[in-house]
Amino acid sequence: MINSAAARLKESGLRVTAQRELVLNALEQIKHGTPEEILVEVHRIDSGVNLSTIYRCLETLENSKLVTHTHLGHGANTYHVVDSDPHLHLQCSKCDSVQSIPIASAAQAIKDIENYSGFKVDPNYLTLDGLCVECKQAG
Amino acid sequence: MINSAAARLKESGLRVTAQRELVLNALEQIKHGTPEEILVEVHRIDSGVNLSTIYRCLETLENSKLVTHTHLGHGANTYHVVDSDPHLHLQCSKCDSVQSIPIASAAQAIKDIENYSGFKVDPNYLTLDGLCVECKQAG
DNA sequence: CTCGTTGCAAAAGATTTGCATTATG
């Protein structure tokens, strides 16, 4: 837990609602997940929360930079909390497993890309496809 | 044009159909696009082609490595032809513009990430979000 | 000719929206 969900909402100037706290806490539990997966986690605490509320909360939280999302693989979007230790995602195109690694491991490389392109890269959104260790060996 | 669409299909052991040629040629024209955008381009030549055929063609072509796709931004999937000069995509989160840069500029980045994680990265799928030059200056 | 491919329509899945109700500040 970085900081209480309520505190982070307040800092961002957002209303503190039970649902938003639940979404933030759920994301901290599961690290990353689709709206559907987040709903399941939220329902462990309060089964009355609606899917469209999850979507709306995620949109609000993303606007306030409390969460971000990436497009993992071929499925639905995946959201995760923004924290002090940004990371990038590696997804295996064979088994769909997702691995997170600290952004530092690619920091210099990202600088190279920025210098080359003039682009300001947002590493929170970075997702790479490829083969994980297991599938690489198996294949 | 890298090689005639029909020739590439034949090389890959695929049946040569008008629709597949149209999809390949459309992708060469527009460089990258969603199934819907590809349909529009294909319809300039033959307005009888069905959207589901576009989806099926793309799937087939992707299986044979003639095209790949990435998840750009917040919208639908984007497909592009595979050519001899692989590139990665940079998408601006503000204006949604897409810039392609040669893979070489990220080669070291990818090596670093592979060394760190054990992952075998497929750079054809790589898309970075961030701010393009214009929006960076504007913002 | 045979079997893969296509068109069409319907189904399935994901996300968004209108509106009445509830709850925060």
Added chain:
DNA sequence: CATAATGCAAATCTTTTGCAACGAG
């Protein structure tokens, strides 16, 4: 108490699938 957020149901958008007709090899 005013206004933003929520629940619910319906609408929308994207992608997939069953099936009969068509076309490549």
